[in-house]
Amino acid sequence: MTDEPVCQDTSQAFRIVKMKAAAPNIYEMVIEAPIIARKVEPGQFVILIPDETGERVPFTISDWDTDNGTITIFFQETGVSTMKMACMKEGDVLVSVVGPLGKPAEIEKYGTVFLGGGCYGIGGIFPIARALKEAGNKVIISIEARSKYLLYNLENLGSVADELIMSTSDGSTEHKGKIHNIIQMLLDRGEKIDRAHFMGCNFMLMISSEATRPQKIPTRVALNALMVDGTGMCGCCRCTVEGKTKYACVDGPEFDGHQVDWDELFARGAHYLGDESIAYQFYGQRSCKMDMDD
Amino acid sequence: MKIDGKDVEFKEGQTVLEVATDAGIYIPTLCVHKDLPNFGACRLCLVKIEGMRGFPPACTTPAKDDMVVTTEDDELRSIRRNVVELLLSEHPNACIVCDDKKLCEQYRACPMKAGQITGCQLCPNKEICDLREVVEYLGIDKVDFEFEYRDVEVERCDPFFDRDYNLCILCGRCVRVCKDIRGMGVIAFTKRGHETRINTSFGKTHLEIGCRFCGACVDVCPTGALSARGTKWHGKLDSEVQTVCGLCNINCGIVAGVKWGKLVETTPDHDSYTNGQLCVLGRFCISGMVNHPLRIRYPQVRKDDWLIPVDWEEALGAVVEGLKKYEPREMAFIISQDVSNEAAFMMLQLAAKVGVEKIALAPSSGDQKAYDGGNAFGVSGLCQAAGYTPDELMTPEDVARMAGRGKIKAVYTTQDVVNIDDAEFLVIQDVYNSHSLKSAAAVLPVQSFMESEASVTSFDGVTREMKHASEPYARSRPDWEITRDILKAFEGQDYASLGDVRAAADAELAKVAKPDAQGTTSELNWFPKHIRELGDPPSKYRGMDLTVLIDDLRVLKEGRK
Ligand code: SF4
Ligand code: SF4
Ligand code: SF4
Ligand code: FES
Ligand code: FES
Numbered sequence: 001m002t003d004e005p006v007c008q009d010t011s012q013a014f015r016i017v018k019m020k021a022a023a024p025n026i027y028e029m030v031i032e033a034p035i036i037a038r039k040v041e042p043g044q045f046v047i048l049i050p051d052e053t054g055e056r057v058p059f060t061i062s063d064w065d066t067d068n069g070t071i072t073i074f075f076q077e078t079g080v081s082t083m084k085m086a087c088m089k090e091g092d093v094l095v096s097v098v099g100p101l102g103k104p105a106e107i108e109k110y111g112t113v114f115l116g117g118g119c120y121g122i123g124g125i126f127p128i129a130r131a132l133k134e135a136g137n138k139v140i141i142s143i144e145a146r147s148k149y150l151l152y153n154l155e156n157l158g159s160v161a162d163e164l165i166m167s168t169s170d171g172s173t174e175h176k177g178k179i180h181n182i183i184q185m186l187l188d189r190g191e192k193i194d195r196a197h198f199m200g201c202n203f204m205l206m207i208s209s210e211a212t213r214p215q216k217i218p219t220r221v222a223l224n225a226l227m228v229d230g231t232g233m234c235g236c237c238r239c240t241v242e243g244k245t246k247y248a249c250v251d252g253p254e255f256d257g258h259q260v261d262w263d264e265l266f267a268r269g270a271h272y273l274g275d276e277s278i279a280y281q282f283y284g285q286r287s288c289k290m291d292m293d294d
Numbered sequence: 295m296k297i298d299g300k301d302v303e304f305k306e307g308q309t310v311l312e313v314a315t316d317a318g319i320y321i322p323t324l325c326v327h328k329d330l331p332n333f334g335a336c337r338l339c340l341v342k343i344e345g346m347r348g349f350p351p352a353c354t355t356p357a358k359d360d361m362v363v364t365t366e367d368d369e370l371r372s373i374r375r376n377v378v379e380l381l382l383s384e385h386p387n388a389c390i391v392c393d394d395k396k397l398c399e400q401y402r403a404c405p406m407k408a409g410q411i412t413g414c415q416l417c418p419n420k421e422i423c424d425l426r427e428v429v430e431y432l433g434i435d436k437v438d439f440e441f442e443y444r445d446v447e448v449e450r451c452d453p454f455f456d457r458d459y460n461l462c463i464l465c466g467r468c469v470r471v472c473k474d475i476r477g478m479g480v481i482a483f484t485k486r487g488h489e490t491r492i493n494t495s496f497g498k499t500h501l502e503i504g505c506r507f508c509g510a511c512v513d514v515c516p517t518g519a520l521s522a523r524g525t526k527w528h529g530k531l532d533s534e535v536q537t538v539c540g541l542c543n544i545n546c547g548i549v550a551g552v553k554w555g556k557l558v559e560t561t562p563d564h565d566s567y568t569n570g571q572l573c574v575l576g577r578f579c580i581s582g583m584v585n586h587p588l589r590i591r592y593p594q595v596r597k598d599d600w601l602i603p604v605d606w607e608e609a610l611g612a613v614v615e616g617l618k619k620y621e622p623r624e625m626a627f628i629i630s631q632d633v634s635n636e637a638a639f640m641m642l643q644l645a646a647k648v649g650v651e652k653i654a655l656a657p658s659s660g661d662q663k664a665y666d667g668g669n670a671f672g673v674s675g676l677c678q679a680a681g682y683t684p685d686e687l688m689t690p691e692d693v694a695r696m697a698g699r700g701k702i703k704a705v706y707t708t709q710d711v712v713n714i715d716d717a718e719f720l721v722i723q724d725v726y727n728s729h730s731l732k733s734a735a736a737v738l739p740v741q742s743f744m745e746s747e748a749s750v751t752s753f754d755g756v757t758r759e760m761k762h763a764s765e766p767y768a769r770s771r772p773d774w775e776i777t778r779d780i781l782k783a784f785e786g787q788d789y790a791s792l793g794d795v796r797a798a799a800d801a802e803l804a805k806v807a808k809p810d811a812q813g814t815t816s817e818l819n820w821f822p823k824h825i826r827e828l829g830d831p832p833s834k835y836r837g838m839d840l841t842v843l844i845d846d847l848r849v850l851k852e853g854r855k
Contacts, residue, residue: 281581
């Protein structure tokens, strides 16, 4: 990572230059953020605030364009903040975008690398796959979804993958099942996997990591933790890896998938379920401010 | 007649389905709903009847003497499977056929809050889904037909509910409840054949077409196609409490859904006298009101021009000390028509003890409709029993005017009052932060009608109980208890429990004539005719305009104009 301080240039407008539904619930958002675009490396993320009363939410940077000064994120609608974002249009301006944050993914020549992506990770895994390909690896990408119509980003992934395998819960693609089934299939056909990368919901990270454990395949997972500051100060993103306390925002987001304390991660993720659910009662009440002086 | 070899009796006019259900024989159904006329849309309840060709639907076939019915055999089972699989060929089914569903449900017990529902794990309806129930009953874990996602846009531009017709199974329940029960007919089947959809005529928004946003359609929908936007992501409830709504004096039966100690939804109570129907306020607004950040959190006392949070003891001490400084004729009490019988009774007891004669009811009856005021009949009945004729009661405006002229110096009010700033000593016992607070000497936060037990007397003269559903907001306390403590400090009668107060209040109410129920309760299904409609004056709770609290209500009111 660079030593330069994380930038939050308030003079800059974080304009949305492209907003598109990539699949049901998944949106592709291209944001004007030239400084971030210049500095970002694969595996890093931004924390953005959609509107004046919005909370801070982290998103993996899924691509960038240094010439045009833009970054791309894929996000899934899964709460009030992302619902607000899903309602935004091209030309709208985000209140704040901070980044690039987190440690970049480790990119080396490992041999054969398997990348698994689910939900937002189908978009987010792309820069890591591209870098690994450029580093001379054989890249096998597998993506999973409930059904075929929920898969996206196929062209990008196809352009950097030696093999792109699609799996679906309902069997609407060639392979019925999930990424852990695909790993098993590859191992069964004698593929030697030297390293694995997973990006998706924590549930998918967990069961996919279990699939690489018996062969001791070095496995990296991009953990999803709740975050506030993203600079290691608030402790919100605390997790336990190898029995040690880590902060997903500065020590991660990538960790060894075989060493994560998943139960703690799920418990911490569920901590605010009540507040997150009740937040919907006030959606649309953003303008509700009572001025006691008038 | 005989069903599955069992001799069963039936009444004239019953359907085969009703006879079977009464006899304890389960026939799976989807389009049937107990409140609605049968329709025969889903073809799930098909049975065999000797002497009849094909497979008649049990829900629309009238029972006849000597009928011999078979409700279940291999052939029927496979027909039903086929019917459901066909439905699932257009309804997202991945979570039903997924091999990992056990683990997934264990780790992702709460639904993902998706905008577009693409599986049960993302669906707000999962815990109460009729479709899943049938799927489970039939043991379906694969679908032989190819799945085709309709990919129609989720409709979220109307207030209060989302409509994702990608999940719709065209059972027609929503159409029937809107037309036959609510008398509205806002939605209908449009187009034909493969293109059949539920929609408003001309595809207008619900707001444009005059939907009441009563939510009846949301409640009968067997799938997640229709869902309450603000109150749908709680997953499995911790508890459900049958209580009544306190926003108007019909006091409809409500089931309060509680989770995390908080009110997460309110749905109509089918056991209540209001037949499982509600208006937009009761169905969609109560949770947001009760959890609203504008609630008063702490007791406060004014010190050096600032309202400072203090503990209850100090706040009540300041109230008593303050009130003692004034002559009874310099004081006025303002009783909100939204408070319970117990609360109003205690206010009147305190007034009698202290010698206060100036009692005002808020809002003054001039600017309200018959049902406005969650307990209008109870509160005015208690005043009458205490010896106040309607003419002797003041209005909050009178109090404000007299305070302006220095005739009234101390005011104890249970709701926000306009222009009350001139009162020297103002005690506000209220639910929400309001403009009156800026001149208050003491502020006492109270629990809403969802948080404390109490009773109200509805417009039909029946006293109904409100239950404790969700945990009290911050440090709030029940109205009656606060006034009881003040009364105690004035060495008035001590009421040990709510039960004592209720008994005393009920005895008072028994003295006055029951309100005229306007002959309504005798009519079956009277409710829709009397449904409260949003109009002027704005809907308020204890003086607080609900459109300030609930933005969608503002959208609705503005859309109406
Ligand atoms: S409506 Fe029922 S079957 Fe359909 S997605 Fe929702 S929970 Fe699943
Ligand atoms: S909310 Fe009420 S009036 Fe509106 S469509 Fe539904 S049932 Fe009809
Ligand atoms: S929206 Fe719901 S109630 Fe209406 S037809 Fe569709 S599934 Fe039935
Ligand atoms: S987000 Fe605050 S420490 Fe990581
Ligand atoms: S239940 Fe009889 S046809 Fe639907």
